[in-house]
Amino acid sequence: VLHEAVFLNNLGNCGDISTGGKPCQQTWVQFQLLAGDKPDLLDLIEVTTRLDGSLPQGKLSVSSRRLRLVGNRFKPI
Numbered sequence: 841v842l843h844e845a846v847f848l849n850n851l852g853n854c855g856d857i858s859t860g861g862k863p864c865q866q867t868w869v870q871f872q873l874l875a876g877d878k879p880d881l882l883d884l885i886e887v888t889t890r891l892d893g894s895l896p897q898g899k900l901s902v903s904s905r906r907l908r909l910v911g912n913r914f915k916p917i
Contacts, residue, residue, distance in 0.1 A: 882909040
């Protein structure tokens with residue numbers, strides 16, 4: 841069962857974009873299952889947190905979306 845995924849880019853060069861390299865980026869995705877009122881109702885909350893090192897102070901953004909299990913796939917609602 842997947843509860844979390846982490847993606848990293850260029851962590852060895854964080855903070856030093858003067859050399860022409862890409863700024864470091866990190867993305868965390870967390871999943872939480874939510875049981876509904878009915879036994880066959882199952883929702884999933886996906887929370888994505890991104891840290892972009894292209895700015896000196898860094899930029900943090902958080903987004904979320906809710907998905908519902910329909911058949912054998914989660915679809916956005």
